[in-house]
Amino acid sequence: MTRAAVxxxxxxxxxxxxxxxYVAMTLFLIATGLAFGRDFRPGQVVAMRSLLEWMVFFMVGxxxxxxxxxxxxEWSSGTIETLMTAPVGETEVVLGKFLGSLGFFxxxxxxxxLYAALMAIYSTPGFDFGPVVCGYLGMVLxxxxxxxxGLFCSSLTRLQMVAAVVAASVLTLITVVPWVVTQRATLxxxxxxxxxxxxxxxxxxxxxxxxxxxxxxxFLAMTGVFLFLTxxxxxxxxxx
Amino acid sequence: xxxxxxxxxxxxxxxxxxxxxxxxxxxxxxGFLGPNGAGKSTTLRILTCYIPPTSGTASIAGHDxxxxxxxxxxxxxxxxxxxxxxxxxxxxxxxxxxxxxxLMDRPTRRRRIxxxxxxxxLSSVRRxxxxxxxxxxxxxxxxxxxxxxNPPVLILDEPTVGLDPAQIxxxxxxxxxxxxxxxxxxxxxxxxxxxxxxxxxxxIAGGRIVAQGTPDELRASRRMTARxxxxxxxxxxxxxxxLARVSGVKEVEILNNGEPSGSYATAALRAKDGxxxxxxxxxxxxxxxxxxxxxxxxxxTLEEFFxxxxxxxxxxxxxxxxx
Numbered sequence: 001m002t003r004a005a006v007x008x009x010x011x012x013x014x015x016x017x018x019x020x021x022y023v024a025m026t027l028f029l030i031a032t033g034l035a036f037g038r039d040f041r042p043g044q045v046v047a048m049r050s051l052l053e054w055m056v057f058f059m060v061g062x063x064x065x066x067x068x069x070x071x072x073x074e075w076s077s078g079t080i081e082t083l084m085t086a087p088v089g090e091t092e093v094v095l096g097k098f099l100g101s102l103g104f105f106x107x108x109x110x111x112x113x114l115y116a117a118l119m120a121i122y123s124t125p126g127f128d129f130g131p132v133v134c135g136y137l138g139m140v141l142x143x144x145x146x147x148x149x150g151l152f153c154s155s156l157t158r159l160q161m162v163a164a165v166v167a168a169s170v171l172t173l174i175t176v177v178p179w180v181v182t183q184r185a186t187l188x189x190x191x192x193x194x195x196x197x198x199x200x201x202x203x204x205x206x207x208x209x210x211x212x213x214x215x216x217x218x219f220l221a222m223t224g225v226f227l228f229l230t231x232x233x234x235x236x237x238x239x240x
Numbered sequence: 241x242x243x244x245x246x247x248x249x250x251x252x253x254x255x256x257x258x259x260x261x262x263x264x265x266x267x268x269x270x271g272f273l274g275p276n277g278a279g280k281s282t283t284l285r286i287l288t289c290y291i292p293p294t295s296g297t298a299s300i301a302g303h304d305x306x307x308x309x310x311x312x313x314x315x316x317x318x319x320x321x322x323x324x325x326x327x328x329x330x331x332x333x334x335x336x337x338x339x340x341x342x343l344m345d346r347p348t349r350r351r352r353i354x355x356x357x358x359x360x361x362l363s364s365v366r367r368x369x370x371x372x373x374x375x376x377x378x379x380x381x382x383x384x385x386x387x388x389x390n391p392p393v394l395i396l397d398e399p400t401v402g403l404d405p406a407q408i409x410x411x412x413x414x415x416x417x418x419x420x421x422x423x424x425x426x427x428x429x430x431x432x433x434x435x436x437x438x439x440x441x442x443x444i445a446g447g448r449i450v451a452q453g454t455p456d457e458l459r460a461s462r463r464m465t466a467r468x469x470x471x472x473x474x475x476x477x478x479x480x481x482x483l484a485r486v487s488g489v490k491e492v493e494i495l496n497n498g499e500p501s502g503s504y505a506t507a508a509l510r511a512k513d514g515x516x517x518x519x520x521x522x523x524x525x526x527x528x529x530x531x532x533x534x535x536x537x538x539x540x541t542l543e544e545f546f547x548x549x550x551x552x553x554x555x556x557x558x559x560x561x562x563x
Binding site: 002003006007014017018077078081082084086087088089237238 | 285289311318324328329342
């Protein structure tokens with residue numbers, strides 16, 4: 001697993017050389033800043049909940065940009081060949097790429113902690129940290145799942161744009177669409193239950209400060225499934 | 241050192257290589273020669289464990305490429321076609337990353353990076369970003385990476401493609417120097433490269449090995465004996481009959497019959513094995529009083545050989561409908 005760490009470090013480092021990662025970061029911070037500006041007003045409830053929930057929607061657009069190149073670029077530039085002919089396993093490559101990307105995502109989240117600090121300083125009565133910590137934990141779990149999905153999409157093509165569009169579509173389908181549908185339509189119990197299984201309703205519990213092990217397991221398991229599928233895609237060059 | 245036995249690779253409906261077998265003893269430089277699309281890269285990718293063969297086996301330094309892939313990959317350095325690199329990294333950073341990936345410890349890495357940077361003439365660009373380097377430097381970075389862990393076996397896929405003539409010469413010199421310490425397979429479609437660098441050539445066309453041996457053996461194998469070219473002012477027909485009577489001459493071909501009359505005619509002679517007919521030919525022509533301009537022994541080039549065998553292969557394919 002040392003090799004996975006080596007790959008993760010290289011991947012994280014390469015984000016800081018990539019203009020596209022800075023663009024993604026800027027967009028994310030502008031969007032969260034605007035959302036925070038709406039909530040951070042006299043007379044509003046002292047809570048990060050709506051900001052955190054907005055952040056999940058922003059991630060639907062941002063994470064595909066971070067993950068699109070992870071493997072697509074390796075395919076298109078041919079570096080996958082140098083990588084896989086070093087004594088490295090597919091699992092190590094996938095895990096390394098995933099962790100590198102997750103690392104950059106954590107860097108991306110750091111500035112938003114400032115919002116919590118501002119809330120804590122300027123709000124009366126006191127600020128409740130519990131839901132915020134819980135919200136961030138959920139955010140990392142959602143981020144991990146989104147990155148795993150993005151990485152999987154990136155493994156399927158050598159075109160970064162295709163990887164980004166497919167990943168954004170999948171994330172929209174499991175996050176934004178169920179939210180819009182449950183807001184607008186009256187659903188039969190079956191469909192409502194189904195929608196509750198998807199990302200947004202599960203995240204909503206985290207942002208309320210409710211730590212449900214079921215949700216934790218869901219996110220970890222789904223992340224694992226997509227990482228596993230990515231490993232299989234990388235291995236598939238052997239069956240072709 | 242490298243032992244390949246009846247490797248076959250099928251992509252979907254296409255037969256990329258078929259029953260490729262060869263051996264490379266330790267320390268030898270072998271040129272893998274063939275036209276584009278002949279299956280060179282496929283073979284090398286199988287040997288480097290990037291893709292598995294459909295059937296057949298191969299072993300490198302005693303390890304099976306399929307069952308002991310990790311050991312094989314530790315034993316070899318590979319420069320893929322077009323030399324892919326991470327453009328955003330600095331040369332030194334990239335080599336360090338590759339060393340870490342091979343689990344080399346820090347002092348070893350530092351020592352080996354110093355060595356390969358020196359060896360591949362990269363000292364001047366050591367701290368430069370790869371995307372800013374010329375094609376020649378990038379190729380050398382790829383070569384430095386392949387050498388980094390001092391592997392017994394080097395596999396280089398078209399190492400001189402895209403380089404300028406001076407760089408080609410330098411790279412060939414480097415490869416030549418590396419032979420002996422390393423067993424090297426290099427693929428190329430450039431013939432002089434094989435003659436300049438390799439101890440032995442394996443010619444592949446249409447996915448099959450059509451010939452192998454030292455450049456001299458290859459020339460000999462196709463009865464490509466040396467020709468003697470004679471240029472003198474003489475009537476072509478008479479010249480032909482006179483030359484054919486010289487002892488040791490097997491056949492005479494008139495290349496340029498010297499029309500209009502009075503200009504020079506050129507004849508090509510093939511001698512019987514073991515004969516050098518030049519002195520006798522010169523004497524005969526001078527006795528005849530024909531002005532002689534040139535007598536030259538022409539070595540058969542590998543180029544002719546290459547064109548002949550690959551063309552044969554292409555014809556066989558077209559006739560037999562082999563894919």
